[in-house]
Amino acid sequence: xxxxxxxxxxxxxxxxxxxxxxxxxxxxxxxxxxxxxxxxxxxxxxxxxxxxxxxxxxxxxxxxxxxxxxxxxxxxxxxxxxxxxxxxxxxxxxxxxxxxxxxxxxxxxxxxxxxxxxxxxxxxxxxxxxxxxxxxxxxxxxxxxxxxxxxxxxxxxxxxxxxxxxxxxxxxxxxxxxxxxxxxxxxxxxxxxxxxxxxxxxxxxxxxxxxxxxxxxxxxxxxxxxxxxxxxxxxxxxxxxxxxxxxxxxxxxxxxxxxxxxxxxxxxxxxxxxxxxxxxxxxxxxxxxxxxxxxxxxxxxxxxxxxxxxxxxxxxxxxxxxxxxxxxxx
Numbered sequence: 001x002x003x004x005x006x007x008x009x010x011x012x013x014x015x016x017x018x019x020x021x022x023x024x025x026x027x028x029x030x031x032x033x034x035x036x037x038x039x040x041x042x043x044x045x046x047x048x049x050x051x052x053x054x055x056x057x058x059x060x061x062x063x064x065x066x067x068x069x070x071x072x073x074x075x076x077x078x079x080x081x082x083x084x085x086x087x088x089x090x091x092x093x094x095x096x097x098x099x100x101x102x103x104x105x106x107x108x109x110x111x112x113x114x115x116x117x118x119x120x121x122x123x124x125x126x127x128x129x130x131x132x133x134x135x136x137x138x139x140x141x142x143x144x145x146x147x148x149x150x151x152x153x154x155x156x157x158x159x160x161x162x163x164x165x166x167x168x169x170x171x172x173x174x175x176x177x178x179x180x181x182x183x184x185x186x187x188x189x190x191x192x193x194x195x196x197x198x199x200x201x202x203x204x205x206x207x208x209x210x211x212x213x214x215x216x217x218x219x220x221x222x223x224x225x226x227x228x229x230x231x232x233x234x235x236x237x238x239x240x241x242x243x244x245x246x247x248x249x250x251x252x253x254x255x256x257x258x259x260x261x262x263x264x265x266x267x268x269x270x271x272x273x274x275x276x277x278x279x280x281x282x283x284x285x286x287x288x289x290x291x292x293x294x295x296x297x298x299x300x301x302x303x304x305x306x307x308x309x310x311x312x313x314x315x316x317x318x319x320x321x322x323x324x325x326x327x328x329x330x
Contacts, residue, residue, distance in 0.1 A: 013094045015300040018083045020127065021051065021120050024090055028056050028116075035097050037061045038107070044115065045187030048139050051120040053187045058096050058112040069111040070200040070318050073277075074311070075188055075267065076115070078151040078206070079135050080122025081293045084285055084303050085205040089116035091304035092311060106315040113191060119151050119184050132294065135172050137184055146170035149182050152206075153265040155189065156180035157273050158220040161264035175265050188267055192275050200318045201279040202271050205307055207293055208260050212251045212286035214239050214310060216279075217268040219256040228278055235279055235317050242313035247306050256282065281314065283307050 019027070031039045038058060045053045059069060076082075076089035093114055096107055117123055121138040125131055136148030146169045153165040159179030166173050176182055180189060192202070209215075214236045233253060240251040256268055271277040285303050288295040295303060 013091065013098065015087055015304065017297055018087060019090065021117055021124050024086065024116055025054060027090060028054060031056065031093060031097050039097055044191055045183055047121045047183055048137060049121045053115065053120060053184060055113055055115040055191060056093055058107065060108045063108045069109060070321065071111045071113065071195040072200065072315060072318060073192060073195055073202040074114045075118050076205040077117040077119055077123055080119050080126040081133055081135050082207050084295045084300065086116050086123065087300050088205050088304045088307040089114055092308055095308050106312065106319055109319040110315055113195065115188065115191065118188055136174065137182055139182060141169040144169040149174055149176035151182060151184050152267065154179065154182050154185045155265050155267050155270040157270040159265040161220060163220055163262040163264040165264055179265060189270065192271055200321060201314055202277050203311055203314065204267060204282045206282050207285050209284045210287050212249065213254055213259055213284045214251055215254050215256045215259045215282045215284060217256055217272040219263040219266045219268050222257065232279060235314060236281060238317060239281065239310040239313045243306050243309045246309035249306050283310050
């Protein structure tokens with residue numbers, strides 16, 4: 001058994017380094033082996049360079065067999081260089097399973113699906129010398145010597161509006177040749193679509209703001225597509241209050257466009273406008289002390305705890321909501 005897994009199973013998992021893709025996947029496999037009936041690894045798709053994009057489904061199968069459960073879908077690592085987001089997703093899996101007794105209510109009454117590394121090629125490339133700032137995937141762009149597409153500009157809703165995106169393959173915010181052109185994007189959209197009827201909430205763990213924030217769609221315009229706008233703000237406030245109470249860290253609440261400006265082609269807007277997910281939030285961890293996306297290893301545990309506290313508050317709210325429909329997942 002890998003040492004980091006042994007430490008997790010013995011108690012609280014403390015991160016002292018950023019894990020490689022293989023280490024993250026090994027941990028997911030170990031959780032599946034250790035918690036049958038609760039954890040199941042799913043191979044969701046394949047990247048440009050042939051890496052599998054994997055998700056972990058967490059649910060109490062005994063409870064799922066009795067009734068349909070609301071779904072919370074969590075993604076991280078769309079920006080290759082935001083390593084802290086992936087470790088926060090790993091910590092979420094750890095807390096839900098290794099500390100099941102502390103989190104029984106939100107494991108028994110919610111079906112979780114977590115993709116910790118949404119952009120595996122980009123992540124592994126950003127770990128090679130001289131490439132720490134890499135943000136895109138590793139798509140080969142015909143007619144250009146520049147590689148990669150920015151995943152968070154490629155989702156197939158309001159794609160190509162030119163809002164904080166570029167049609168230049170050499171740009172960091174290159175949106176790709178078409179909406180939903182990338183395997184990474186297709187994988188996330190597919191997962192979102194599968195859970196459509198039961199997915200009550202989705203969380204994207206990200207950065208992109210100077211101060212830590214909880215934000216909600218839309219990114220590409222100011223329209224409000226749903227009637228629960230006040231609830232959306234109210235739950236975001238519950239999340240920030242939980243983070244403050246648990247960790248002493250102050251997060252603020254904002255719409256996506258007010259926080260980072262107008263951006264087109266995001267999973268945020270796709271989830272709301274296409275799949276009508278009632279509650280979508282981006283937990284933005286704020287800027288690192290060196291660069292906006294670089295946090296020292298000694299800050300991994302602090303930020304992972306903040307993200308978890310916010311997600312727990314959301315989950316407690318979702319667990320109490322009435323649920324229409326039946327599960328589409330076998």
